[in-house]
Amino acid sequence: MNCAAKHRLPCSPIPSACKVQVPWQSPWALPRNTRLITLNSNTFTMDVEEYVRRHLRAGEGDDAIERELAGIVRSYKPDETAEYARSFARAVLAEVRNTEGLSGDFFSYFPSRTKMGEFGVGSRGTGDFFVHRQIARIIGKTGASVGVDELDDAGAVALAPGMNGPRFVVCSVDGMHSRLSDFPFLAGFHVTRATLRDVYVMGARPLMLFSDIHVADDGDIAKIFDYTAGICAVGELMDVPLVAGSTLRIGGDMVLGDRLTGCVGSVGLARHLTARRETRPGDIVLMTEGSGGGTIATTALYSGYAEIVEETINLDFLRAADALIKSPAIDLVHSMTDVTNGGLRGDAHEMAETAGCRILVEQDRVADLVRPGVRRMLEELEIDYLGVSLDALLLTLPPGAVDEVSAVVRSSGVAIREIGRVEAGSPGAFLVVDGEEQPFIPRFRESAYTPVKKVADRRPRDQEAMREAVLRAADAAVEKKARVVDRLRPRA
Numbered sequence: 136m137n138c139a140a141k142h143r144l145p146c147s148p149i150p151s152a153c154k155v156q157v158p159w160q161s162p163w164a165l166p167r168n169t170r171l172i173t174l175n176s177n178t179f180t181m182d183v184e185e186y187v188r189r190h191l192r193a194g195e196g197d198d199a200i201e202r203e204l205a206g207i208v209r210s211y212k213p214d215e216t217a218e219y220a221r222s223f224a225r226a227v228l229a230e231v232r233n234t235e236g237l238s239g240d241f242f243s244y245f246p247s248r249t250k251m252g253e254f255g256v257g258s259r260g261t262g263d264f265f266v267h268r269q270i271a272r273i274i275g276k277t278g279a280s281v282g283v284d285e286l287d288d289a290g291a292v293a294l295a296p297g298m299n300g301p302r303f304v305v306c307s308v309d310g311m312h313s314r315l316s317d318f319p320f321l322a323g324f325h326v327t328r329a330t331l332r333d334v335y336v337m338g339a340r341p342l343m344l345f346s347d348i349h350v351a352d353d354g355d356i357a358k359i360f361d362y363t364a365g366i367c368a369v370g371e372l373m374d375v376p377l378v379a380g381s382t383l384r385i386g387g388d389m390v391l392g393d394r395l396t397g398c399v400g401s402v403g404l405a406r407h408l409t410a411r412r413e414t415r416p417g418d419i420v421l422m423t424e425g426s427g428g429g430t431i432a433t434t435a436l437y438s439g440y441a442e443i444v445e446e447t448i449n450l451d452f453l454r455a456a457d458a459l460i461k462s463p464a465i466d467l468v469h470s471m472t473d474v475t476n477g478g479l480r481g482d483a484h485e486m487a488e489t490a491g492c493r494i495l496v497e498q499d500r501v502a503d504l505v506r507p508g509v510r511r512m513l514e515e516l517e518i519d520y521l522g523v524s525l526d527a528l529l530l531t532l533p534p535g536a537v538d539e540v541s542a543v544v545r546s547s548g549v550a551i552r553e554i555g556r557v558e559a560g561s562p563g564a565f566l567v568v569d570g571e572e573q574p575f576i577p578r579f580r581e582s583a584y585t586p587v588k589k590v591a592d593r594r595p596r597d598q599e600a601m602r603e604a605v606l607r608a609a610d611a612a613v614e615k616k617a618r619v620v621d622r623l624r625p626r627a
Contacts, residue, residue, distance in 0.1 A: 180351050180392030187231045201225050211391040245611030247604045254601050260477050260578050269609035281410045288333040288472055291408055301404035307333035308400035312429030316395040319358045323365025325429035330401040335456035336471035339403030344370050346380035346399050354393035373453055413470040414490035418531040420555035423455055425527030426506035437585040440512050452526050455549040464543045467536035472529045478522040481577035483564035494564045496555040
């Protein structure tokens with residue numbers, strides 16, 4: 136039960152319906168003045184290894200750590216004995232001590248002293264994009280036709296010369312939306328749509344799916360089944376089979392709780408690539424109607440608008456893209472992307488930067504392309520629809536191709552409209568409001584779309600200092616890779 140009333144913030148940090156009274160049966164009492172609220176295991180997940188490491192660094196003694204951790208274990212596993220809990224805690228402590236203080240390339244890394252959350256990694260904003268560029272730098276130049284360095288939706292490699300038919304293999308992998316752990320079918324459905332979108336916008340027809348599922352130690356096995364059903368519902372409807380995958384526990388025995396996480400990947404074939412770099416001055420920018428995916432579903436669930444989730448359960452984007460791929464009109468399209476990475480703000484900006492051109496978006500032509508129910512929810516929650524994932528299709532193409540391409544998309548039952556243009560000039564995206572150009576840039580994080588995100592969406596500490604620290608850590612990783620590669624490279 137969600138105690139959040141529609142249109143307002145949750146009534147308390149911990150809904151009373153989620154509180155569970157678990158009697159302490161352990162003979163080891165908690166330290167005086169310690170207050171521990173035990174929650175249903177589906178409310179949070181705990182890394183016991185990290186718990187021990189933090190307490191050791193704080194100078195806490197072994198016996199106190201064992202006692203406290205044993206109590207926590209019992210709160211997650213009330214059916215286990217006190218003896219089991221204490222033995223488990225003692226074993227965790229031993230394993231942590233055995234791995235403390237190791238050094239060398241294989242055991243340590245250069246710390247950035249910058250946390251994922253404070254730098255916005257995974258939040259589809261400027262910090263996220265910066266880290267992705269560092270990852271691309273660590274990977275380095277490869278033989279890929281479209282590599283990670285281009286920050287595109289998917290990667291591509293060319294098939295062997297002389298082969299008939301498709302010329303490129305395209306692949307993508309997407310992680311499930313982290314806040315959908317308690318809704319496995321939704322998690323599987325939306326992550327599958329996401330990976331198929333990424334392959335389609337590269338100009339490829341998806342051929343297969345693969346999945347990696349991780350459930351924490353106390354998680355119900357049924358979560359795996361429900362998640363897989365969500366994946367295969369999309370795959371079956373789009374005629375893309377799930378052919379491989381793996382199933383693991385998050386952290387093995389070291390993570391308590393029932394959190395679900397995982398990813399779904401896809402592979403496809405393309406005649407020619409519609410990567411972001413193909414965007415050209417003189418192009419027209421088209422956008423389809425969008426109703427959002429995992430992000431909008433999460434917004435709806437955790438803000439008291441559960442009925443809006445239904446609007447996200449569709450295959451509109453995939454069917455529009457599939458129609459294009461199967462049509463000769465695909466050869467008229469220069470580039471495509473999905474409006475997901477920091478919303479239209481992020482994707483227009485990244486497309487302009489990658490292609491080295493100016494992209495102008497007419498604000499008054501975008502709003503009506505957001506599904507009415509979704510738009511109404513976003514407006515009531517004061518969420519910037521331009522900065523959140525809409526799962527719309529964004530295309531650039533020559534003016535003469537607009538009618539033909541639009542007709543193909545509309546034949547799939549999906550609305551599409553011209554929203555802007557591409558010009559030569561210094562790279563950047565601009566929003567045209569009442570005839571005036573305004574910088575159209577991604578924020579540090581995408582629009583805060585849940586009550587918790589609105590609280591956490593604070594201005595971080597010195598961004599420039601964090602960038603320098605992250606850059607130093609990336610430099611260290613580049614150097615480590617070079618050392619290991621040189622060590623293992625065959626000698627002439």
